[in-house]
Structures are given as structure tokens and as C-alpha cells.
Amino acid sequence: MKVEYINPFIKATVNTFKGFLGAELKAGKPYLFDKGNNDIRYDISGIIGLAGDVRGSVVISFPKLVALKVVSDFLSQEIKIFGDDVIDTIGELINIITGNAKKDLENYRIMISLPSIIKGPNHQINWMQGVPVITIPFESKYGPVYLFLSMKA
Amino acid sequence: MKILVVDDSRIMRNILKNILKESNIDENSIIEAQDGREALNIVQKEDIKIILLDWNMPKLNGVELVKIIRSDENLKHIPIIMVTSEAAKYNVMEAITAGVTDYIVKPIKGEIVKKKVQEYLKG
Numbered sequence: 001m002k003v004e005y006i007n008p009f010i011k012a013t014v015n016t017f018k019g020f021l022g023a024e025l026k027a028g029k030p031y032l033f034d035k036g037n038n039d040i041r042y043d044i045s046g047i048i049g050l051a052g053d054v055r056g057s058v059v060i061s062f063p064k065l066v067a068l069k070v071v072s073d074f075l076s077q078e079i080k081i082f083g084d085d086v087i088d089t090i091g092e093l094i095n096i097i098t099g100n101a102k103k104d105l106e107n108y109r110i111m112i113s114l115p116s117i118i119k120g121p122n123h124q125i126n127w128m129q130g131v132p133v134i135t136i137p138f139e140s141k142y143g144p145v146y147l148f149l150s151m152k153a
Numbered sequence: 154m155k156i157l158v159v160d161d162s163r164i165m166r167n168i169l170k171n172i173l174k175e176s177n178i179d180e181n182s183i184i185e186a187q188d189g190r191e192a193l194n195i196v197q198k199e200d201i202k203i204i205l206l207d208w209n210m211p212k213l214n215g216v217e218l219v220k221i222i223r224s225d226e227n228l229k230h231i232p233i234i235m236v237t238s239e240a241a242k243y244n245v246m247e248a249i250t251a252g253v254t255d256y257i258v259k260p261i262k263g264e265i266v267k268k269k270v271q272e273y274l275k276g
């Protein structure tokens with residue numbers, strides 16, 4: 001996976017949280033995701049597939065409590081149910097992040113899928129075979145947020 | 154005279170509706186659709202003054218809907234403001250070629266949506 005793919009997504013994630021929620025996100029150092037051995041926790045993921053000059057997927061994942069805080073802040077009301085509002089908001093978040101990142105990847109023509117959502121403690125994600133997954137950890141006032149990128153030209 | 158808000162995200166439709174309400178647009182004159190096909194049915198029946206239109210939606214996407222509307226003699230005059238996450242220049246060009254009137258990139262700023270809607274309401 002090319003390093004030049006990473007920064008547009010970091011920038012788009014930071015800008016989307018800022019624009020969507022007025023929240024500051026601090027990106028940590030990207031690292032290779034070890035599918036068999038990872039110590040991070042997440043309960044919900046928003047996933048977008050990429051097609052065209054670059055193929056793969058972009059995933060944003062949250063622990064349940066972080067997701068509930070993000071969505072509560074976004075809707076300006078306390079959301080306690082891990083349901084439709086959370087699914088809708090996280091789907092739209094990853095849609096905006098991916099659409100915005102394309103702006104800084106204009107050497108490639110990329111089509112994006114509709115968002116899909118997976119819930120469940122440390123659920124499995126169907127990554128493309130043989131393509132590494134990069135984890136970008138973010139810190140926020142809500143708690144940890146993770147972006148996963150798995151892309152190939 | 155109605156304003157049509159089309160987005161597959163209900164949360165996004167609510168945000169847009171609230172922005173319109175803040176612009177003193179009567180809630181009863183706002184109609185929602187969750188995909189392009191539903192939007193097309195509404196456009197064919199109602200007197201729509203402006204469409205706020207998402208791009209990435211199931212069944213019929215925003216740009217496909219724009220092409221259909223622009224090739225229909227009875228509908229082609231309706232201003233369409235695309236409100237989308239698609240920020241790449243080639244996407245903006247594709248939407249303009251299809252016939253959108255204006256283009257707003259998400260995450261949206263309420264002020265910009267208000268300004269543009271007022272502009273096309275005055276028409």
C-alpha cells in the first residue's frame with residue numbers, strides 16, 4: 001500500500017470531525033494492522049469499498065461508548081441506544097471522510113460504495129486478500145477512534 | 154411550491170430540514186426522499202421549487218437523477234443543489250456536466266446552504 005494514500009485520509013478524518021462536530025482529532029502514528037493479534041477494541045465499524053484506479057476499503061471503528069458519545073454530540077441529544085441513529089451517523093461519517101479524501105487523491109479516479117455497518121465486539125472485517133491493512137489511531141475527547149485503510153492500485 | 158430534500162441518511166435529511174426551517178421555510182413545504190427513485194416519483198407529482206440532492210444513494214444515485222430530470226421537458230428547469238461528500242474535482246465536473254445548478258461539499262455549513270437556497274428561491 002502506498003504511503004501517499006494515507007495522508008489524504010488522515011486530513012479528511014480530522015476535517016470531517018471538525019466540520020461535523022467541532023471536535024479536534026489527534027492522529028497517532030500509522031502502523032500495520034495484525035489481523036491475528038491486535039489489542040485494540042471496537043464495537044462498530046463503518047465501511048466503504050473503493051473501486052476504480054484504487055481498490056480496497058476504508059473503515060472507521062469505535063468502541064461502543066465512544067460511538068454513543070460521538071452520535072449524542074452530533075445530534076445534540078443523549079443517545080443511549082446502540083441502534084439506527086448510531087448506524088446512520090457512522091455510515092454518513094465514513095461516507096464524508098472517503099469522499100473528502102478523494103479530493104487529495106486526484107491522480108486516481110476512485111468510485112466509492114454505499115456505507116455498510118458491522119456491529120459486535122471486535123467483529124471481523126472482510127479485508128481484501130493479500131493487501132496489508134494500515135491502522136491509524138486517533139485520540140479525541142470521546143475516546144479512541146480508529147481508521148483502517150487497505151488499498152491497492 | 155415545495156422543497157425536496159433527498160438523502161439516504163435520515164440524520165442528514167434532518168440536518169438539512171432544520172437548516173431550511175431556520176431560513177423560515179415552512180416545515181409543510183419540505184418533502185423528503187431517501188433515494189433517487191423515490192425523489193423522481195415526487196418530482197413528477199409535486200410542484201418542486203428546489204431540490205437538495207445527495208449523490209451516493211441506493212436504487213438511483215443523485216447524478217443519474219439529475220440526468221433524468223434534465224432530459225424531461227416538464228422538469229428540466231428545477232434548480233438542483235447537489236449536497237454530497239464527493240469532493241474530487243472530477244466528481245464536481247461530472248455533476249456539472251449532468252446538469253446540477255450548484256454544488257455543496259459535506260460536511261456542510263448551515264450558512265452556505267441557507268444562502269444558496271435563498272438565492273434559488275428568489276430565482
Ligand SMILES: [Mg+2]
Nearest residue numbers: 161207209210
Ligand atoms: Mg448518501
